[in-house]
Amino acid sequence: MAEEKVLDRIAINVERKMSNHEALHEWEIIIWVEQKIKQAQEQAGVSPFAEIIKKLPLAILLAFDSEHYRSAIFKINETTLERVAEGISARHPEQRVLHHREKMSGPFRELVEDEKEYLYIENAALDPRTNYMAELVRDANINDIYFTKVETQSGVWVIVVDGISPRKIDEEKKDFLVVLCNKIKKIELARPEILARIGKEIIGKEIIETQIGTIDYLLNLLSHLFRNKITAMGGLCRRIDKIAGTGNNGHSDDCQKCAEKTRNVVREARELEKILIQFDLALTDIKKATVINKEYIPLTRLIREIQTEDPNNDFLIELEDPQTEFALLTDRRKTVKAICRMVQKLTQDNKELITVAATRINQEKIKISLMQSGMNTEKLASLVNIRENGNAKNHSLSDFVVIISSCLLPELGIKIEIDKTVVEFTFRGSRGVSESDHVGIKNLCLQTQT
Numbered sequence: 001m002a003e004e005k006v007l008d009r010i011a012i013n014v015e016r017k018m019s020n021h022e023a024l025h026e027w028e029i030i031i032w033v034e035q036k037i038k039q040a041q042e043q044a045g046v047s048p049f050a051e052i053i054k055k056l057p058l059a060i061l062l063a064f065d066s067e068h069y070r071s072a073i074f075k076i077n078e079t080t081l082e083r084v085a086e087g088i089s090a091r092h093p094e095q096r097v098l099h100h101r102e103k104m105s106g107p108f109r110e111l112v113e114d115e116k117e118y119l120y121i122e123n124a125a126l127d128p129r130t131n132y133m134a135e136l137v138r139d140a141n142i143n144d145i146y147f148t149k150v151e152t153q154s155g156v157w158v159i160v161v162d163g164i165s166p167r168k169i170d171e172e173k174k175d176f177l178v179v180l181c182n183k184i185k186k187i188e189l190a191r192p193e194i195l196a197r198i199g200k201e202i203i204g205k206e207i208i209e210t211q212i213g214t215i216d217y218l219l220n221l222l223s224h225l226f227r228n229k230i231t232a233m234g235g236l237c238r239r240i241d242k243i244a245g246t247g248n249n250g251h252s253d254d255c256q257k258c259a260e261k262t263r264n265v266v267r268e269a270r271e272l273e274k275i276l277i278q279f280d281l282a283l284t285d286i287k288k289a290t291v292i293n294k295e296y297i298p299l300t301r302l303i304r305e306i307q308t309e310d311p312n313n314d315f316l317i318e319l320e321d322p323q324t325e326f327a328l329l330t331d332r333r334k335t336v337k338a339i340c341r342m343v344q345k346l347t348q349d350n351k352e353l354i355t356v357a358a359t360r361i362n363q364e365k366i367k368i369s370l371m372q373s374g375m376n377t378e379k380l381a382s383l384v385n386i387r388e389n390g391n392a393k394n395h396s397l398s399d400f401v402v403i404i405s406s407c408l409l410p411e412l413g414i415k416i417e418i419d420k421t422v423v424e425f426t427f428r429g430s431r432g433v434s435e436s437d438h439v440g441i442k443n444l445c446l447q448t449q450t
Contacts, residue, residue, distance in 0.1 A: 005088065018055055024062040031349055032059070033183045037044045037190060049187045056180065057087035060161060063176075068167035073184075076112060077155035087370035111149050112156055118178070119147040120169075120312065123161065141165040149180040152188035166202055186314065230276065234269030237262040261433035274378070275400075292334070292412060296327040299368070302336065309340040317346040317354040317370075326358050326366050328427040331412050339425065345380050345402050346372065366429040369422055383419040 014032040017024055033052055040048040057071040064071075071087035085283075106129035107119050121127045124142045145162040159177050163169045240262045300319065307317050311328045343354060352373045359367045383399055384406040409416055415426040 006030055007035055014059070019060055021058075021062065021066070024059060026063045029056075029059045029063055030179065033180070037183075037187060040312075041193075042192060044197070052187060053184070054085050055270040056159075057085050060177070060180070061087045064161070064173060065167065068164045069161055069169075070164070071159070071161045074108070074158040074160065075155050076128070076158065078107065081108060107145075107147050107157065111147055111158060117149065118174070120144040120174070121147075136284050145169075146177065147177075148174070148177045148181050150185045152185055153192075154188055157184045158186075230269055230272045234266060234273065235268065248441060263400045289360050292331050294329055294331055294412075296329055297322050297335075298330045299328060299356075299366075301324045302328065302332070302339075303356055305332070305336045306340045306343065309336050310344070313340070313344065314351065315343055315354060316351075317343060317356065320357045326360070326429060328368075328429060329368060330427055332413065333407060334412060335414065338409050341402050341405045342380060342384075343370070343399075345383070346370070346375065346377070347399060348379070348398075349390055350374055350376065360429065361426070364428055367429050368425045368427065370424070373421075375421050377418050377420060377423055380423065383416060384416055 007278070010028060011032045011287055014028050016022075033056075036048045036052050038237060053073060057073055059093055061073040064086075070089075071299050072083055073085045075082045075084050107121065110116060111119055121129060122144050124130050124145050130145070142162050143163045143165055145160065147158055147160050149158045150154055151157075159181055161169060161173070161177060300322070303317060307313065307315075322440075337390075347354065350372060354370055354372050356373065357369045361367070380402070383402045406416065409425075412430055417424040417426070
């Protein structure tokens with residue numbers, strides 16, 4: 001037990017040193033990796049593995065001498081060559097993933113196809129295998145480059161380190177890099193065991209995080225591609241419209257035809273600019289979705305905050321029983337924002353009061369039902385179920401934010417069910433609470449009503 005505490009302290013100290021870019025010992029890095037692997041196994045989570053890979057190049061530099069060495073980690077599978085992590089961004093080309101492995105450079109191809117465990121380029125400036133690094137080796141200070149690899153079920157992992165004059169990669173450092181490669185293999189062996197233990201829940205979470213990352217990337221790309229062009233187009237047309245409208249275009253009278261045409265373009269540009277604002281809002285929601293802060297929230301507080309979330313709200317929502325004492329386990333801010341958007345959609349054409357009823361289904365679940373006189377849920381249902389029904393039409397800006405919310409709520413553990421005349425959200429509630437816990441929750445609910 002005492003020895004384990006010492007190892008934990010060493011691992012924590014390594015984290016601190018990496019944060020401050022302080023020098024490390026090679027043995028400290030080995031202990032840190034082992035403790036992170038143990039942490040992942042004990043907590044049944046794979047996130048520490050990604051953290052190890054991400055930080056390992058920096059750790060190598062801090063152990064060797066960051067002024068005289070550079071490091072990166074690559075992963076190669078049947079179709080791609082990916083630069084997973086790096087100790088210095090300027091060392092490598094911008095492209096992180098090559099989608100055709102035949103484009104692999106000389107040293108990588110040699111490692112994989114000739115089945116070599118390592119590769120040492122003693123003179124980087126003269127060795128023909130570094131031709132692919134033309135931009136890199138123009139710096140005569142780069143002495144040598146060492147590649148060491150390990151094969152795993154998920155692909156071939158390669159650690160690359162190069163030495164900067166006057167330093168070179170000696171045998172002791174090469175042995176250390178081989179040990180680190182074997183640690184990566186240990187990580188890859190442990191990963192499926194953990195996933196098998198924790199089952200589909202974590203696998204699903206990883207898929208969701210990947211999907212969120214993909215959506216995030218695509219939205220960023222679209223926003224970047226369109227924003228400058230739309231701004232330029234709108235600005236030019238507004239200028240033309242102003243000149244034409246004032247007759248300051250070389251003619252004695254207004255150029256009405258020119259003005260009418262540019263006004264159409266200006267109108268469309270403004271609409272596109274509004275859409276880009278919604279893209280930015282969606283991006284914010286998506287990025288925040290991966291950080292979930294769950295806590296028990298009194299239903300009374302949740303409903304009150306939904307009502308006041310947007311100053312422009314023109315709907316009314318209230319509890320059927322104001323004395324309801326249920327507490328819901330959720331992320332308060334994300335839940336309030338998402339349900340507020342859905343209520344706004346429900347009440348676009350019907351301003352009747354929304355009443356909320358709460359029912360405990362079992363020890364774990366509480367169902368919240370939204371009801372309204374003359375309620376029509378068709379529009380909301382089409383947006384919430386868009387992934388099943390397909391995107392058959394163009395959507396408004398308000399539709400877009402509802403679609404985003406309907407995608408994020410399930411990640412908070414909230415199930416959405418929509419009937420013709422009722423909308424229901426199933427939350428997790430307090431489970432198996434003691435009498436004192438029940439009193440505490442009751443008091444918390446009462447405090448929110450005052």
